[in-house]
């Protein structure tokens with residue numbers, strides 16, 4: 290089988306939401322290649338935490354008795370609850386006994402984002418948090434039924450974009466797909482670029498990072514971030530806003546990752562993330578520092594410029610990028 294599902298960005302492309310049928314109810318999930326739990330808002334939540342969200346209604350007959358989950362993210366958000374086995378369908382692709390992690394508690398930032406009814410984690414299953422019986426991701430459950438064991442993210446600024454399962458849509462990128470081998474020892478889609486470019490100036494410095502559809506920005510080593518913003522007039526590293534800001538009319542160089550010796554380029558307009566004030570005086574940069582993190586994070590700011598292929602069809606997982 291193969292299939293596609295439309296994915297729609299929130300304001301400023303901060304996250305992308307995809308309709309997923311969970312036990313017969315359509316929920317809007319954030320497909321997150323940086324985590325490995327499929328967890329959903331459920332009718333077990335207190336109304337104070339679930340008002341405004343669609344919820345999965347649990348059925349005791351489907352419960353995986355004794356199993357619980359507790360997942361937390363780098364931005365401090367979290368969710369926890371219990372686990373049910375149910376049918377999950379996305380883009381016409383079906384997992385019949387998918388572990389559906391039904392929240393009994395969610396952190397405030399999830400409650401406040403009423404457009405999101407949960408997450409579909411598509412990193413690797415060893416990162417799944419269910420105990421005592423760790424569960425498999427949706428992709429792991431369906432990959433043997435797919436025409437080809439891969440999925441692709443076609444995130445489009447302003448949308449709509451698509452997630453493809455089981456096939457590569459060559460109409461969604463120009464030129465060739467360039468692949469890197471993935472080191473999944475941390476359970477993530479981790480790879481190393483052969484270099485980067487600021488504008489047309491190439492640098493041979495390798496960057497190790499993860500492809501994370503659930504992270505909004507492009508987080509890079511601080512030396513590279515400093516070199517990039519040295520080209521931007523009026524740059525400030527703002528403690529108030531927690532990162533680099535610049536006048537909203539600043540001219541921004543493009544930024545490229547060099548993958549398999551080819552430039553994969555983020556256009557300038559993607560690198561101005563959003564205004565920090567109502568008067569649109571200063572804007573928050575799409576590139577920010579990954580200082581303190583174990584790797585760079587190639588999030589939406591980069592992924593919006595590419596067709597990203599998450600490929601487990603070969604002995605070693607690999608990731609491919611095609612310039613949109």
Ligand SMILES: CNCc1cc([N+](=O)[O-])ccc1Cl
Nearest residue numbers: 319321323362363364503504
């Ligand atoms: C782990 N991937 C990034 C992330 C995703 C989400 N999400 O709701 O999809 C929340 C926080 C973070 Cl840090």
